[in-house]
Amino acid sequence: MRITSLQHYHEQYQFSIQQPEQFWSRVAEEFVWNKKWDKVLEWNFEQPDVKWFINGKLNITENCLDRHLDARGDQVAYYWEPNDNDDEPRSYTYRQLYHEVCKVANVMKRKGITKGDRVCLYMPMVPELAIAVLACARIGAVHSVVFAGFSASSLAGRIQDSDCKMVLTTDGAYRGAKEIPIKKVVDEALELCPSVEHVIVLNRTGEAVHMQQGRDTWWHDEIRDVADECPAEQMDSEDLLFILYTSGSTGKPKGVVHTCGGYMVYASYTFQNVFQYREGEVYWCTADIGWITGHSYIVYGPLLCGATSVLFEGVPTFPDAGRFWQVVDKYHVNVFYTAPTAIRALEAAGVDFVKPYKLSSLRVLGSVGEPINVEAWQWYSDNIGKGQCPIVDTWWQTETGGIMISPLADITPTKPGFATLPLPGIQPILVDDKGNEIEGNGVEGNLCIKFPWPGMIRTTYGDHERCRTNYFATYKNLYFTGDGCKRDEDGYYRITGRVDDVINVSGHRIGTAEVESAINMHPDIVESAVVGFPHDIKGQGIYAYVISTKQNDDQELLRKEIIAEVNKFIGPIAKPDKIQIVSGLPKTRSGKIMRRILRKVAEGELSNLGDTSTLLDPAVVDEIVKGRL
Numbered sequence: 001m002r003i004t005s006l007q008h009y010h011e012q013y014q015f016s017i018q019q020p021e022q023f024w025s026r027v028a029e030e031f032v033w034n035k036k037w038d039k040v041l042e043w044n045f046e047q048p049d050v051k052w053f054i055n056g057k058l059n060i061t062e063n064c065l066d067r068h069l070d071a072r073g074d075q076v077a078y079y080w081e082p083n084d085n086d087d088e089p090r091s092y093t094y095r096q097l098y099h100e101v102c103k104v105a106n107v108m109k110r111k112g113i114t115k116g117d118r119v120c121l122y123m124p125m126v127p128e129l130a131i132a133v134l135a136c137a138r139i140g141a142v143h144s145v146v147f148a149g150f151s152a153s154s155l156a157g158r159i160q161d162s163d164c165k166m167v168l169t170t171d172g173a174y175r176g177a178k179e180i181p182i183k184k185v186v187d188e189a190l191e192l193c194p195s196v197e198h199v200i201v202l203n204r205t206g207e208a209v210h211m212q213q214g215r216d217t218w219w220h221d222e223i224r225d226v227a228d229e230c231p232a233e234q235m236d237s238e239d240l241l242f243i244l245y246t247s248g249s250t251g252k253p254k255g256v257v258h259t260c261g262g263y264m265v266y267a268s269y270t271f272q273n274v275f276q277y278r279e280g281e282v283y284w285c286t287a288d289i290g291w292i293t294g295h296s297y298i299v300y301g302p303l304l305c306g307a308t309s310v311l312f313e314g315v316p317t318f319p320d321a322g323r324f325w326q327v328v329d330k331y332h333v334n335v336f337y338t339a340p341t342a343i344r345a346l347e348a349a350g351v352d353f354v355k356p357y358k359l360s361s362l363r364v365l366g367s368v369g370e371p372i373n374v375e376a377w378q379w380y381s382d383n384i385g386k387g388q389c390p391i392v393d394t395w396w397q398t399e400t401g402g403i404m405i406s407p408l409a410d411i412t413p414t415k416p417g418f419a420t421l422p423l424p425g426i427q428p429i430l431v432d433d434k435g436n437e438i439e440g441n442g443v444e445g446n447l448c449i450k451f452p453w454p455g456m457i458r459t460t461y462g463d464h465e466r467c468r469t470n471y472f473a474t475y476k477n478l479y480f481t482g483d484g485c486k487r488d489e490d491g492y493y494r495i496t497g498r499v500d501d502v503i504n505v506s507g508h509r510i511g512t513a514e515v516e517s518a519i520n521m522h523p524d525i526v527e528s529a530v531v532g533f534p535h536d537i538k539g540q541g542i543y544a545y546v547i548s549t550k551q552n553d554d555q556e557l558l559r560k561e562i563i564a565e566v567n568k569f570i571g572p573i574a575k576p577d578k579i580q581i582v583s584g585l586p587k588t589r590s591g592k593i594m595r596r597i598l599r600k601v602a603e604g605e606l607s608n609l610g611d612t613s614t615l616l617d618p619a620v621v622d623e624i625v626k627g628r629l
């Protein structure tokens, strides 16, 4: 159901909120179902309990692959661009992709994986990662992709949390100028993961790795003698499709659960309408498949729509800051989707890196992951879009499964910094801290969603109560996003950032509590408090206040050790930018750390620290201000 004009959008929006079941069933009818649903929707946000397309039977890979074979079997599904310019690129047609997926599916079956088993994918951006995702879906195994930058300890935690039976991985990875060990990290993680019976290792870098007898086998050996057809497992709409771990304001990362039917309908509908993808175009999303953006807008959304995509292994700045634009030129990319942090980094590198390349194929530019500042928006529009391309600033979350608030390319008039309007089916509401609705325009509040949509989170794996308390208990009968938001005079939405203890560093969600517990693993650290602060390139940086037992020792050494600790327990993405060693933290009489004050100091807003009279020891604030980094 493609939206074709602004008026059409408004009509569809009205229809979608007045008759949501009719609206979504019309969208869902465009797919291949083995059995149609009996009922479109059952829901309550108290439990929460949300079901879409009840008793419908399907397999998402039949919709991503089999369905396209007649019409576009020979069309390219993925162009793969390797990290190194002079390495051999590859491409996969829909037919080739289909057979590769079937082969890996058969390998997993032969190893005893059956419907409902969890399989962990810990791989860099090689085509085999997309293939592995789809192979899991083919046989009804639940994939849990872990971004290959996470540490052994993070990986182990995720494997344990969902009792994965199998891990698919690579020997190593190329990332910019670096060669990073992957299998070594898996080996370390698996010492703590007795549930894993099999590990399949793809040869990517050729580095020497340890292969554990009876557990580890090579990918190329496994697929050699296996059939290239594999019947699709029949799945119920509400059977699990995948788990993806994401950070919250408290505790360990939680496994967000998405299910087959609703997720399929939502990923496809949003891809088609936001980007207005047209037959024959080349689409490129620069995210990693390890994040939700990669799941929905590299793997599922584009394939469901029969698109041709670029899959990129590398980073924006290798071999230099022109790499993105070189790749756009090389593949004649029409639709380009990236993150504000990349745009800011490339802006800082200067337009000389843009100039050598022909960007005239570009028709639509997208942004995702964090608020895009007006300056970066303008630079993107002027220098990459040459003033000719609409920018779709897409707001959404791991939990929402797909884009929620965004312009529709070339349909919705854009405004720098604004995600603009909700997609059909999405009912945003702003509430104050007590949960009262803030009506009208020109207002600001906490962003919630008041009605279910097909792509929404169903539970957090193994802990439904956590799903309830995190998202559905703050405000009665509302899904709470954790984001602050403005609605301007035109009814346009502008996301202002997290209002909880989550920091967004280069578009990556990092829980302050997670970083604190990693820091606290250092034997000399008594206590720590972590907050975000504005960072020119990353959006937010990480500021850590720490109390050490060894106040007067070598501070630089301590900082290095703390960073090593964070690397070990989380990974390099959570590295604190600033570490201030303090003798105390501002606490209330009941012992709660006053983060508001710490945030203000980190932001450099020293003139207005607010009320400090309720502090146990107001003197610590003076010391913290004096020692500010």
Ligand code: 7RM
Pocket (backbone or CB within 6 Å): 246, 291, 292, 293, 367, 368, 369, 370, 371, 372, 393, 394, 395, 396, 397, 398, 399, 419, 481, 482, 483, 495, 496, 497, 498, 504, 507, 508, 509
């Ligand atoms: C897709 C993704 C979700 C958080 C979300 C926001 C922030 C994402 C935008 C944005 C402003 C945007 N999933 N966020 N997109 N903020 N404008 N267009 O990023 O689960 O990893 O992060 O990211 O705070 O709550 S995520």
